[in-house]
Amino acid sequence: MTDAIPAPVTPRVPLRGGGTFPVRRIYCVGRNFADHAREMGAVAPASKAERGQPVFFLKPADAIVVDGIVPYPHGTHDLHHEIELVAALGRDAPAGVLDPHAAMALVYAYGIGLDLTRRDLQAAAKAKGLPWDTGKAFDHSAPISELVPAAQVDGLYGRTLTLEINGQQRQHGALSDLIWDIGDILHELSKLYALRAGDLIFMGTPAGVGPLQVGDAFHARLDGVAELQGVIAPPTGTGVA
Template structure:
């Protein structure tokens, strides 16, 4: 299913164990958001070129919500589900060395997060068919080895809460993709690696680092 992407938003530190492995803490009063360019999307099955200027490309498997309606200002958490057109499995690819260097200097993460082909996304499943994310399993394998695994009910902010918080900062509109954060277990990818990202009941996201 093709989806006209308008913008890509991401939330960081939305799984406590991932925040911990990154040396950070979770603050429910201060969610961490960042963005990627819309053309960073790579369709399921496509080869992903190893990006320049890094020696430490990391995988981060995530639930992605695709918005099909515009928000009318700040959206209440109880109304947020109505904005979601569908869900997909995504990868927030990260140049960890560049991100870490930027964080150490108190600088934005753009070079570490918002590069070409940094947002592989699987096929969308309509929200009406998927239902609430609930406690579905999210997992990532690289070359058949399990790297990341959790359940979606362990997210610090639920999908509805993420959309509520985002709508305080941005005008959310149809075409926006929202990456919902990654569980613990992030690690490096190398050229030739094959990845398979899964969330229960969603089409898997598979690809090759070229």
């Protein structure tokens, strides 16, 4: 059967050591650091026993940016940065709900990413009890570093995330402060979705989120593992700025 249109190109992320990682889906975790939950006006759990259910949303696979050039998005005047650990799945999950410990065998690689957010659109949606899609799932909203094979990363939860904008530190957080770790998140996602090889999970951001302007340079680090550098470029294409 002949396709009616050319098949879309599969988005791919470079792998350290060569090759690429084809992206299937991007799952994102909201409010996964207590300090960020508080700065967004939410109640942070006092302990893991009180953490309730994680907040999930998705971005399209083609939202990734691998060259560091991020056009300022249309439709907003309040673009925000959120630095995040990214886990990449290299195997399909078995049927059923995953055990949190066994789920870690699915993780193929790690990286660092930015969950870019049209904060004004997100806030307007939240105020009306509507979905966050327009605030989160837009073009170029997921800049990402190269992916580093998990076998090359020791002591993940002893590491930190740091984001500098124009050389000034904006965000810094320890992965030990995650409310839900990767195994927990895969367990919860498996209750809702069939996880597959090619899925990326953006694990949530620490406090310090803030605005970005055209010309701003960003430098994100997962210490000792990966770095992501880039710049916010002028808007491109059509649309209402």
